[in-house]
Amino acid sequence: MSSSSSSSTSPPKPLAGIKVVEFAGLAPVPFAGLILADFGASVVRIDRISHSSVAQDVLSRGKRSIALDWKSKEGLEIVKQLVRSADVVLDPFRPGVLEKMGLGPDVWLGKENTPGENERLVFARIAGYKRDGPHRDLAGHDINYLAMSGVLSLLPGTPEKPSFPLNLLSDFAGGGLTCALGILVALFERATSGRGQVVDADMVSGTRYLATYPFLHHTLRSPLFASADSKRQLNVLDAGAPFYNVYTCSDWRPIVVGALEPQFFKAFLEGFLSAVPKTWLEREEWAPDLDVQGHKELWPKFKDFLERGFKLRTRDEWAATFEGTDACVTPVLTPSEAAAAHAGMDYHTADEDFALETPQAYIASPAPSLSRTPAHACNGPIRALEPGQHTPEVLSELGLDGRKIDDLVRRGVVDAVDLKAKL
Template sequence: MALAGTRVVEFAGLAPGPFAGLILADNGASVIRIDRTVSPHGKPVNNDILSRGKRSISVNTKTQSGRNIVLRLLEQADVLIDPYRPGVLEKMGFGPDVFLGERGLNKRLIYARIVGFPRGGPHQHMAGHDINYLALSGVLSMLPGKGGKPGFPLNLLADFAGGGMMCANGILMALLDRVRTGHGQVVDADMVSGARYVSSFPLIHKAFPTERIFTSPPGKNILDGGAPFYDVYECAEGGHMSLGCLEPQFFAVFITTFNRALPKSFKEEWVPGPHEQFDLEKWPRLREYIRKGFLSQTREFWSDLFHGTDACAVAVLHPDEASQFDRDFSLVPSPTPILSRFKSRPRETPTQSIVLPMGEHTEEILTELGYDGWQISELAIEETINTLHGRAKL
């Protein structure tokens, strides 16, 4: 696999950091997640579902012996993923200078830091989530919603696209640069800037206005539901169809096929044709015509009708349906893109193995680091580590 032999240490965090680690693990990197320890009477709980292909070591970094374990891990690592607010790892004794400074312990380390608000900015020490980062990026204000307020697309744009994926992209660039220079470096990612970058197309159009592309209020532009030929429509008996026939030749295929398929009981005084697509005065009437038309038949009817055509009309699938429509799909998404020289698409992961128990590989990893059975037992007794079975096996 493309990243085979690459050693990654991921400090346990929320979605963006684990997603960056997942991308690396899915492509062959050896990813070790550092989890916290719990008291002997506590129950280690981890809800991170982005754990595929990773291993977990549970370490108490408040003890010197715990910090020594982490330092030994990082001395041998290629990549560190820091998901915390600015300064947290520095206070723990694992700041960039420890590894990349003049007397650094690992000058080849790629030190990847991912935060929500930009470092050095006025919000850098504040708590936040995807919706907050999206708000400061300027992108949220452009997303159509209901009642005049912006809507938001789950936590996809800032957390995962602008956060985890951008961080992984920076790591890959730094690894390539290390091949050339032999040196590691710090990769800084923040979700506000990342959300802006993945939204370059609408933001640039907004800054330099062109024909009806993000120049009108949200919900009034061609690509945000303002155009009747780029929207989602309800069908008979529930279900929806997506329509995206922007280009005139595609709209012509859609409207011609659509008109012919309407039942005889569907009667409208006005029947739109291909040449009326960009007649803005007729858009309200065109939208109502398409809306009523889709309601005349089921989603399955329209999906079958437009299948194999250039009408740009396909069914809106639920997650379980989407996992069945392509033989390469599954309930758990597989990594993409596919590289022709490497196998990088694991088959469906059983549900029970999605979540990685905290400390599942503690003893295994410590053994790899050179700790013997007695040392591991002592670390467990002094509560520097947790093992999956509660105590180390000698």
């Protein structure tokens, strides 16, 4: 079957026909744009003519790029043309940047009795802190927003300080993913009202919303998380419980235990005690029984016991012991192993060569999976989107002919990767 016929029979993507203009930025906004592109939206990234680090953005799958000097009169007019016909704008800048350029939401959506130039537009923007809060102008990154959200104070680490989970929580969950959710909700509402609106996402608020569950338990002073009654790392879900923790095996590779419910804990403890050498158990001065799970004063002793026991065997030996059981014990896989396992391969045989030979396996498929209108498959090569890679194509769609595009390139109003080399 030819590519044209196969594409004609493939189902439309759920966001097909939605036009998105994404101003180039870092991490959260590109991720929001990636989500929209994965599910079928047409995303055009606006890059400045420069050699900034944004040029190395790898969250660009399914997007196109136009590079221009949007501080010039002609460049700014091209930006405005793109936004006039867009359904969504993604703003990654600090508060006030687009407003100073005459590109703020009031221009498009209108204000009071002044009509807007595109009143159906969903104007989405991501900031670090609340735009109307005292920290609105402060610089920051994921770790700062995580700290200011209150979430970092609840996370495991050492007794002296908590640890942060890469830059996942605030940048991508509280920022990009939350923004994408807001965009979809606004588009859904637009189908009824016919009007766009501003989607304000900030990473502190998004991270706090994400932490609704632990915050509620913290307020209720439940035994799951730290609270006024119990310090961090003394509770069930913050590395205080021996039966919900990470352990190091004899080959220095880690394994995790998540045996919370009594039936799972029973399967875990019985499997663990049967797997360690009997001679080792006989030398131990103390051995746990099922009652230990409910006796918090015994948790430190139980944890020491498990730490010594897990070091008697390798990670994969322990994984084999609990495979097929309800003990909730799983190995901590490396990215290479996880990619192999997700692809249905034996993760035991995966090594760094797998990453070199099959780099696309690292690319996580869009989630959730839709049965009738699935997202784009993510099986292509990993490469960054070069600024200006699609400039002629995007300008042509705006009605500019080849001679006009060549002239804009010569004068530095726009940049086009392939075209510039020919001029």
